[in-house]
Amino acid sequence: MNKLEAYGHIAALAIRGDLVFPTSVNAALRVQLALDDPDCPIEEAIRLVLQEPQLAARTVALSNSAMFNRTSGPEVVNVRSAIMRIGYHNLFALAAAMVVRSFGAKITNPDVRAKAEQLWQHTVHVACLSRILAREVTGANPDTALFASIVHEVGNFYLLSRADEFPGLLDDDPDNWQPASEEIITREVLAKLNVPEPVSTAIQNLRDGFLQIPPETLLDTLILANQLSPVASPMAPPPRELPPQGDSVIDLFIDDEMMESIMAEAERDAAAMNAALLV
Structure with a gap:
């Protein structure tokens, strides 16, 4: 089964509500x-x-x-x-x-497990950054931002959890049709998990969303946190790069000193969250 068939099959099951948790x-x-x-x-x-x-x-x-x-x-x-x-x-x-x-607990393929671990580290860093950015920059609710960030990659975690059954999921995607299937799967997994509509909408708009200036919404918070995360998602296309500090509109709301403080606090919080969740 190739990548197209694998994604198509899982997406069809998701639409029918046949999700294996x-x-x-x-x-x-x-x-x-x-x-x-x-x-x-x-x-x-x-x-x-x-x-x-x-x-x-x-x-x-x-x-x-x-x-x-x-x-x-x-x-x-x-x-x-x-x-x-x-x-x-x-x-x-x-x-x-x-x-x-x-979702990653029973993955046996070492390559898939490595992807799941990288995806988790990406999630933790985005969650910690989102909480701080909401508090210091965007004015979004920090608790909501933390929750949204923790579940923002849940569709991809679900896909990785099925990769042992559908090895084609790891194939290259030269025709770039994967995003459409991912959107369907993410939408259905979020619905199955009863994620509130405002959070679900922000997550589903994240892939093609643009940062508004000044950033004020939950979506803006997620976009910024994903761009600033030191760990990239292994399931995402290359992120849109932020221009160097000093050459970007980002200086209008985050100066060098604030950026350094945000990144340092987020790194400490990520270490704390990882330690707590490994108990």
Whole structure:
């Protein structure tokens, strides 16, 4: 089966809703569904997190990381305190990260596993950059930007999870028809994961979107974070390069000092997130 046939087959299955998710994804989705309710009682949130030992461990680890403990507060040693520190929105994003990570858990082909790992590192860096850019530059909601970034490559993670079944997915694509199939698959996976419409729309517009000046939206935040990420997506075409600082409209909203600060903080946060999610 060549690349065209493989993508066409998976896209057709996606349109029919026939998406194959690992068992661990379904478990994390149950947690997400409950946490999507802002009125979810704290006791229910604690119960749900404790039902998933990996999520519980990672929630506590993330709450103690520099990403969420910037004031060097006391070490958190239980799920209740961890949820109180990071909040529902970030717990929701952490559950989403488990979903995304789960797609690559059973990949056996070493080349595909390498792509999945690079895609994960790209995702982590984009997530950390998006959170900071939303706070410092675009004015988008930082929690929403973090969540959107964590799931923005979920369609490609899903494709990689099926690559052992469809080796043609790794073939070259000289006719450049792959984007159309990816759009279908990404749209259906986002729908299956119940990603909110504003987030889903921004993700689906990311491939062909253009940065508005000044950048103000979630889409602008995602575009900037993808362009600034030190790790490229192995599934994406070569990114549109940012002109050198000083020769671009980017100086209108990010000067050299701010850029250095953003990149340094994002690198620290990416290390913290990786450490927490490896628990």
